[in-house]
Structures are given as structure tokens and as C-alpha cells.
Amino acid sequence: MRTRSAEIRLLLQLIDEAYERKTWHGPNLKGSLRRVSAEEAAWRPSANRHNIWEIAVHAAYWKYAVRRRLLDGKRGSFPLKGSDWFKLPADKSEALWKEHLHLLEQTHRSMRDAIEQFPASKLYATTPHSKVTNIAVIYGIANHDIYHAGQIQLLKRLREKK
Numbered sequence: 001m002r003t004r005s006a007e008i009r010l011l012l013q014l015i016d017e018a019y020e021r022k023t024w025h026g027p028n029l030k031g032s033l034r035r036v037s038a039e040e041a042a043w044r045p046s047a048n049r050h051n052i053w054e055i056a057v058h059a060a061y062w063k064y065a066v067r068r069r070l071l072d073g074k075r076g077s078f079p080l081k082g083s084d085w086f087k088l089p090a091d092k093s094e095a096l097w098k099e100h101l102h103l104l105e106q107t108h109r110s111m112r113d114a115i116e117q118f119p120a121s122k123l124y125a126t127t128p129h130s131k132v133t134n135i136a137v138i139y140g141i142a143n144h145d146i147y148h149a150g151q152i153q154l155l156k157r158l159r160e161k162k
Contacts, residue, residue: 005120011138012116018145019108029059029145032152033104038097042088045158050085052155053097055148056104057086063107066141067114069127070134079103111141 004012017023020030033056041053050058057080064078080086080103089096115138123135132140 004116007120007123008118014139014142015112015115018142027149027153029149032149033101038092038094040159041097042092043159045155052152053088053100054085055152057100058084059145059148060104060107062141062144063111066137067111069137070114070118
């Protein structure tokens, strides 16, 4: 069995807390999405503002992008057409919402696996066409989860007040 470096273990702890493990700061990304219905997820506070559904798919996309970058994978293999922010389909059913939550879960798991196997010797390297180190990308995706968890919590409160 391969022994993980202290840096990789710390990065995994950050990833786990930002996505699904209990933390001192409040809800993580997965916790903020718990018990959100498709109707709640599709609600937007005003025109041209993102909703919870879009944020969840956006988070899935960036987990995919981090994994792809760490593994030097090819572009264009994300299951949905497009990148970054995705237009919601006309079908805003519970089934499709659950499917997109499952996509988020799957992309998180595959990204986490890539981080777990990532060589610590490459953490401070940059990939071609980038100025950002691999370690910054990894802790950045944890920050990304926390940021969007906060947005989701705010959107849920705004919807309650409407």
C-alpha cells in the first residue's frame, strides 16, 4: 500500500470537509444541498442570477476540470454539453435534479481519487499553459465548494422570504 504524504492527507481533509464532512464553519456543499427539491433548486432570486441547480452543476464541472488537469486528461469528456455555467433544461423534474446531484457526487469521488493518487512530488509544479500550481488548484476546489455552499444557503433563505 502506498503511503500518502502529509500534504496529500491534509488536502484530502480539506476536500472532505468542504464537500461532505462535518466542520466548525457550518454547512459544506453536500450539506447545503440536502433536502433541496427540484422546485427550490430551480428558483432564482431575479433574472440573470444563478440558482441552486446551476451552482450544483457548476461545482460538478469544476471538480471534473480539476481531475482532468491533475491527470492530464483530454477536454470534452464532461457528461453535459458546455462548460462552467450550464443552461438549465426545460425539464426541471425531481428525477433530473437527482441525476445532476448524482453527477456532482460522481465527479467529486473521481476527483478525490485522483488527488489521493497524485504524486506529492508534483504538488508544486504547474501544468503547461498555467501559472497555478497543482496544490493551489486542489485547495482552490475546496474553497470553491465552501464558497458555493454559502451561496446556496443564502439562496435558500432568500426563497423563504419571498
